[in-house]
Amino acid sequence: MSQTYSDRRRFLISGYRFCLATMFGLSGAAMLPATAYATDALDTYRAQGIIVERFDGFVELRDGSAPSAARALVTEVNAKRRAIYQKRAAEQNVSVDAVGKIFASKIVETAPAGTLFLQPGGGYVKK
Template identity: 40%
Template structure:
C-alpha cells in the first residue's frame, strides 16, 4: 500500500470509527480507560487491562470490538486490503494519540501513558 493511500485509509477509518461508537459507549469507554480497566491493543481492538473487570465493562469491550471489526472489514473491502492491515494502522494511530494515564499495549505488555 502506498503511503498516501495509507494516510487516506487512516483518515477515513478514524472518522468512521469514532462516529460509529454511540455517545453512551464513548462516555463509558472513557471512564473504563481512565479507571485502568481497558486499554488499546496493538491489533486495533480494545483489551481488558484488568481481567477482573466488571461484567458490564467486558460487555462494553465486546460491543465496541464488534463495531470496530465491522468497520475494519467495511473499509478493507472498499480499499482492497486485508482487514488486519486496517486494524493495525488504526492501532498505531490510536495508541499514538492515547491520553495520559490510559493503558496501551506494547510488545512487552501493558504500559500506562
C-alpha cells in the same frame, strides 16, 4: 518457514495500496464513528486501567475480574471496530489486520492521558 518472492511481493503491493489510501485520507480515527473508539464509559474504564487498547486496534480487559459492564463494552466496541476495519479493508483490498494497526496508531493520538496500550511484545505503555 520462509516467505517466497511472490508472498513478499504480494505483501508489499498490499502495503503500498494501503499507504496510498492513507496518504489520501481514507483511513484514521476520524473515520471511526465516535462510539467505536471513544465513549465516556470507555474513557472511564481506560483511565482506571480496566480496559486497555491493543496494538491491533481492538480493546481488551486487563484483568479477568472486570465488571460485567466493562466486559459488555469490550464486546460492543470490538464488534463496531471490526465492522469498520472489514469495510475499509475490502474497499482498499488490504487485510483487516493492516487496517486495525493503522487505526490503532490514530487511537493512540486521541486516547485520553493515562490510557494503557498493550504492545505486540505483551508489555503495557501508559499514555
